[in-house]
Amino acid sequence: KAGVTQTPRYLIKTRGQQVTLSCSPISGHRSVSWYQQTPGQGLQFLFEYFSETQRNKGNFPGRFSGRQFSNSRSEMNVSTLELGDSALYLCASSLTGDGYTFGSGTRLTVV
């Protein structure tokens, strides 16, 4: 079966712009969560969506937002990009909470 699909794989944006990343979970998985990975801060939780509702939120500024659609696909948006937003953004989908399957990630570079 298809895994977690994240698009695009790579992205270069200019400071001040906004960006939208997409994540399609494994079929049947209703939970989608997002993580940011940087060399300095490691892997940090951004937010989790379950059945179109944000269930958990990490400690990130309001510039980071997300949503989930009725087909469980999720998007995350970062507005007013800063250089420090350069990171690998990983999406994970889960059926039960005992297993999280990650996508290949979107590598965002802010210049």
Next chain:
Amino acid sequence: AQKITQTQPGMFVQEKEAVTLDCTYDTSDQSYGLFWYKQPSSGEMIFLIYQGSYDEQNATEGRYSLNFQKARKSANLVISASQLGDSAMYFCAMRGGDTGRRALTFGSGTRLQVQP
């Protein structure tokens, strides 16, 4: 708050030997789950093994086993018969028991290099 500690930034192991990657955790939850993920240079996080806090037996998945010592709050990953393809970053992670704490908390990772 939940915390995962991985004290080995880097490890070397000879091909075909076994290696143990350390992980200690801290949580006030009675119910929690522990995970190990492998991240090759491509960036994808690959699930290796899961241990629930109420599981009495240590989890095993092929060449991977999890040495779970609940009283010591440790969840070490043991890789038997290392292969060159095992070279990667390895992350220990935990999720809490409550719906509100089901986000994964990750450790800082261990870079494993398998030498021929």
